[in-house]
Amino acid sequence: MRRIIAVLLENESGALSRVVGLFSQRAYNIESLTVSPTNDKTLSRMTITTDVVNHAELEQMMKQLHKLVDVLRVTELTQSAHVERELLLVKVRTVGSEAREEVKRTCDIYRGQIVDITQHLYTIQLTGVGSKLDAFVATISDASEIVEVVRSGVCGIARGDKALRG
Amino acid sequence: MEMLSGAEMVVRSLQDEGIEHIFGYPGGSVLDIYDAIFQSDKIEHYLVRHEQAAVHMADAYSRSTGKVGCVLVTAGPGATNCITGIATAYMDSIPLVVLSGQVPTFWIGDDAFQETDMIGVSRPIVKHSFSCRTAEEIPMAIKKAFYIASTGRPGPVVIELPKDVQNPLNKFPYEYPENISLRSYNPTLSGHKGQIKRAVAALVNARKPVLYVGGGAIIANASKQVLELAEKLNLPVTNTLMGLGSFPGEHKQFIGMLGMHGTYEANNSMHNADLIFSCGARFDDRVTNNVDKFCPNAKIMHIDIDPTSISKNIHADLPIVGSVEVVLQQMLDLIEETQATNDSESINAWWDQINKWRAKDCLAYKTSDTHIKPQQVIQCLYKVTKGDAIVTSDVGQHQMVAAQYYPFKEPRQWINSGGAGTMGFGLPAAMGCKIAFPDRPVVCVTGDGSIQMNIQELSTCMQYNIPLVILLLNNRSLGMVKQWQKMFYGGRQSHSYMDSVPDFVKLSEAYNHIGIKVDKIEELEPALIRAFELKDRVVFIDVAIDPEEHVYPMQIKSGSMEDMYLSKTEKTDA
Ligand SMILES: Cc1ncc(C[n+]2csc(CCOP(=O)(O)OP(=O)(O)O)c2C)c(N)n1
Numbered sequence: 001m002r003r004i005i006a007v008l009l010e011n012e013s014g015a016l017s018r019v020v021g022l023f024s025q026r027a028y029n030i031e032s033l034t035v036s037p038t039n040d041k042t043l044s045r046m047t048i049t050t051d052v053v054n055h056a057e058l059e060q061m062m063k064q065l066h067k068l069v070d071v072l073r074v075t076e077l078t079q080s081a082h083v084e085r086e087l088l089l090v091k092v093r094t095v096g097s098e099a100r101e102e103v104k105r106t107c108d109i110y111r112g113q114i115v116d117i118t119q120h121l122y123t124i125q126l127t128g129v130g131s132k133l134d135a136f137v138a139t140i141s142d143a144s145e146i147v148e149v150v151r152s153g154v155c156g157i158a159r160g161d162k163a164l165r166g
Numbered sequence: 167m168e169m170l171s172g173a174e175m176v177v178r179s180l181q182d183e184g185i186e187h188i189f190g191y192p193g194g195s196v197l198d199i200y201d202a203i204f205q206s207d208k209i210e211h212y213l214v215r216h217e218q219a220a221v222h223m224a225d226a227y228s229r230s231t232g233k234v235g236c237v238l239v240t241a242g243p244g245a246t247n248c249i250t251g252i253a254t255a256y257m258d259s260i261p262l263v264v265l266s267g268q269v270p271t272f273w274i275g276d277d278a279f280q281e282t283d284m285i286g287v288s289r290p291i292v293k294h295s296f297s298c299r300t301a302e303e304i305p306m307a308i309k310k311a312f313y314i315a316s317t318g319r320p321g322p323v324v325i326e327l328p329k330d331v332q333n334p335l336n337k338f339p340y341e342y343p344e345n346i347s348l349r350s351y352n353p354t355l356s357g358h359k360g361q362i363k364r365a366v367a368a369l370v371n372a373r374k375p376v377l378y379v380g381g382g383a384i385i386a387n388a389s390k391q392v393l394e395l396a397e398k399l400n401l402p403v404t405n406t407l408m409g410l411g412s413f414p415g416e417h418k419q420f421i422g423m424l425g426m427h428g429t430y431e432a433n434n435s436m437h438n439a440d441l442i443f444s445c446g447a448r449f450d451d452r453v454t455n456n457v458d459k460f461c462p463n464a465k466i467m468h469i470d471i472d473p474t475s476i477s478k479n480i481h482a483d484l485p486i487v488g489s490v491e492v493v494l495q496q497m498l499d500l501i502e503e504t505q506a507t508n509d510s511e512s513i514n515a516w517w518d519q520i521n522k523w524r525a526k527d528c529l530a531y532k533t534s535d536t537h538i539k540p541q542q543v544i545q546c547l548y549k550v551t552k553g554d555a556i557v558t559s560d561v562g563q564h565q566m567v568a569a570q571y572y573p574f575k576e577p578r579q580w581i582n583s584g585g586a587g588t589m590g591f592g593l594p595a596a597m598g599c600k601i602a603f604p605d606r607p608v609v610c611v612t613g614d615g616s617i618q619m620n621i622q623e624l625s626t627c628m629q630y631n632i633p634l635v636i637l638l639l640n641n642r643s644l645g646m647v648k649q650w651q652k653m654f655y656g657g658r659q660s661h662s663y664m665d666s667v668p669d670f671v672k673l674s675e676a677y678n679h680i681g682i683k684v685d686k687i688e689e690l691e692p693a694l695i696r697a698f699e700l701k702d703r704v705v706f707i708d709v710a711i712d713p714e715e716h717v718y719p720m721q722i723k724s725g726s727m728e729d730m731y732l733s734k735t736e737k738t739d740a
């Protein structure tokens with residue numbers, strides 16, 4: 001089961017390595033992890049996507065995270081309404097105006113933006129859920145040659161009143 | 167405000183924290199702190215011969231007193247030598263603060279002389295760690311470290327102190343924080359009211375209950391509550407290896423240790439119970455045997471201060487997060503208030519069944535004319551010390567025999583490395599206990615393999631005159647390894663011999679201690695009497711025991727709790 005865990009933790013040196021260490025130490029799987037300070041600079045917010053075998057494993061994982069001295073709050077997002085987004089940057093090689101047109105069209109359909117251009121290279125930016133980014137990468141690779149791909153990993157937030165605050 | 171250097175702040179903060187004893191070893195990166203210690207008359211420092219021993223000493227000092235143990239070592243190898251000690255404390259939830267030096271901040275990352283990333287190396291085996299990058303951070307880091315180490319589920323905390331931060335020439339205003347609170351760390355002490363109600367109801371309604379009490383009850387100082395609850399409801403009590411002493415070993419409701427080398431009655435009671443009430447015990451694999459076959463008819467109730475320990479290995483039907491002491495007191499109060507009782511008829515029937523298992527007398531053993539049996543040695547130790555000694559142990563057969571044959575009266579009387587099983591723990595542990603309790607008899611029960619893992623500490627004993635008794639159950643082999651090889655590896659004794667055990671008597675004498683060799687059973691009691699009479703000397707008793715003796719009962723691998731070997735020739739029918 002794919003699960004998204006949001007963690008609010010002290011923005012202190014060592015905090016990230018404790019979280020990452022916990023996952024490897026306990027043989028938990030991390031699919032992606034993003035972290036950045038919040039509007040309150042003393043706190044960081046982390047989103048971890050993971051794959052668990054059952055609910056017991058998820059619960060243990062969340063308890064283990066919460067046990068870390070730096071961690072203030074832990075919540076799971078997929079079990080209720082939430083928004084998740086990932087940022088994709090992809091650089092493609094295009095030769096010929098037809099290919100360029102095709103890239104531009106595909107970009108528009110997916111609501112991506114071309115953020116850099118050189119003679120043969122387009123760099124495209126796209127946000128969305130993981131499956132949309134996957135589909136875009138597959139489509140664009142038909143029209144052009146992919147030079148490199150970078151994805152941010154998932155950021156997530158609960159819908160409505162629910163909030164993870166210090 | 168008083169102006170102090172970083173090094174002075176370390177020592178003053180420890181003083182203000184109430185620390186009287188510290189165990190350590192100096193080196194380049196902590197010389198300024200050592201200089202400050204030299205000038206303090208409040209903190210007594212013990213110089214070990216290996217940093218691992220300093221951690222075990224501080225650890226056992228903590229286990230025997232309940233206070234936080236404190237260690238000071240230099241950077242690099244000084245720090246890494248602590249790792250086994252820290253892991254040992256971590257596994258058994260022992261509060262420690264380990265201060266380690268570090269290269270100056272401006273060299274960190276440059277592979278400077280004796281630079282090791284101690285924070286990184288120790289990360290998986292500490293409760294938390296701090297790296298001080300300025301002197302002003304020191305008092306708060308120390309305050310937080312002691313607070314974190316000793317509250318909630320206790321554990322070791324490492325503080326890294328770079329050399330420049332200690333600089334005696336730079337002075338800063340010093341104030342030791344009085345109180346602290348951490349927004350991200352608030353351990354739960356008292357149990358949820360609804361859960362307490364449900365727990366009392368489940369307990370009084372149980373027909374075949376077992377109170378399964380672990381090290382958490384000792385850490386929480388909950389022995390009084392355990393005894394009161396057990397007596398009030400006439401409950402059978404079993405202890406884990408770590409829980410021994412939390413309930414009086416000679417109490418008629420004590421059914422012995424459980425688990426891999428637990429008693430027949432304890433393991434059978436668990437397997438057949440309808441309610442297992444874990445008080446600060448974490449369903450370790452050395453207890454449960456095969457989890458799929460674990461106690462098929464039991465409802466599981468579990469008090470633990472650490473939520474991650476609940477439903478980790480065995481699903482808890484009724485979890486209660488909190489301190490064992492506080493939660494049991496809440497339950498006792500509710501029982502008092504509601505005059506709740508259990509059905510004495512079904513409890514008596516349960517006891518009849520348990521007494522049948524007891525009648526098997528699973529700890530009975532055959533004596534021999536030619537060999538001293540390890541069981542005899544421990545029973546004699548019990549007799550001579552009248553059950554009042556603090557007993558530390560190493561790891562192996564001797565440890566299990568000590569746990570089985572010395573009924574501990576009180577908590578903090580049995581000091582052993584349960585979770586990590588660290589050979590080499592016993593001697594420094596005994597030293598830590600003796601420093602904490604100079605007037606109590608302290609004995610280290612050890613093996614010929616284990617004692618050699620920290621034997622150098624005989625020198626520390628000489629320096630500080632720490633008069634303890636070392637009782638070596640010498641079977642000229644890594645007995646526990648050999649037992650497994652005999653039982654499960656076709657008897658192939660791959661590297662379980664000690665072909666060259668030294669003359670321990672001469673070795674002790676070399677350190678100006680007294681060594682006594684015991685080869686015959688008649689010599690044992692006089693040797694022990696003499697050892698405990700000599701109150702100002704270390705006495706090392708080397709007892710030649712039967713090298714072929716095995717530890718029984720022993721659970722059968724992949725079986726349920728009730729599946730056990732009972733002797734070399736007998737096992738329960740699975
Ligand atoms: C540091 C360490 N290394 C290895 C082991 C594995 N081990 C467990 S018991 C044992 C044998 C211990 O021998 P000894 O101290 O003589 O005790 P005995 O079993 O003979 O009583 C060994 C090697 C361990 N527990 N700790």
Ligand SMILES: [Mg+2]
Pocket residue numbers: 562613614615639640641642643644645
């Ligand atoms: Mg041995």
